[in-house]
Amino acid sequence: MAPILKVVNVTKYFGGVRALEDVSLDVEKRAMVGLIGPNGSGKTTLFNVITGFYPPDRGEVYFKGRRIDGLNPNEIFKLGLVRTFQNPRLFFNMSVWENMLVIPQDQKGESLLKAPFTRLWLNEEMEIAKKASSLLKDFGLKDFVINKVSDLSGAHIKLLESARGLMGKGEMFLLDEPAAGVAHTDAHKIFSFIRRLRDEYGLTFFIIEHRIEVLMDYVEYVYVLHNGRLLSQGTPEEVMRDPKVIHAYIGE
């Protein structure tokens, strides 16, 4: 089967700083793949290039067989490739429930032309509400629906951001440190959720995580970046045994 995401020889410089050099990688559909590397190794930049926030200087990106480098972030999002951010982008003054309902794109109710078809519109709103409520339950957030986001704990905020990402038509998710700043046990909770979502919804996940020991329990394949280059790749066991990887982390 063709990979859902294909990155071919991507290079990205910021002025004289090499952020990415000749990076090529594949992610298979329904896979859970990790992206690790010391600070400044280019992980976030790679996600930014894949999702259209920065154009690559060289190289190509394919999603579901379609070339996407050159498209803007919104076009890429609409194709079903969703990213979350190291620092959550939520509406902190709104309730959990409201945050869940803001995201879906192309809702029929928003289109003036289609507004007269109220039945159609109502059905879709109902579907959206049902989906939101089932996701909040799956993510363990159902007790907080009327709470303001600003009142949630860090772990719950991270969970909400992922749940919200699933309200769109996402097929593949790029998660930038989904468990950043949360306690060890909560990190495991978040990764277990992600795995369950993969299994139940057939989604694909590409995940940056700096706590390698947590990530390794969940992903089946790992790419390692170092100074903008792909340093190593393989199963978690293979990568952890790779002397190049050990040296890169010791040298940090």
Ligand SMILES: Nc1ncnc2c1ncn2[C@@H]1O[C@H](COP(=O)(O)OP(=O)(O)O)[C@@H](O)[C@H]1O
């Ligand atoms: N917008 C930017 N402008 C200038 N330099 C940047 C920018 N984004 C990232 N960099 C540089 O690119 C390199 C890779 O950064 P980044 O992708 O954030 O690494 P990581 O996420 O692995 O910590 C670093 O040297 C960083 O300083």
Ligand SMILES: [Mg+2]
């Ligand atoms: Mg980063």
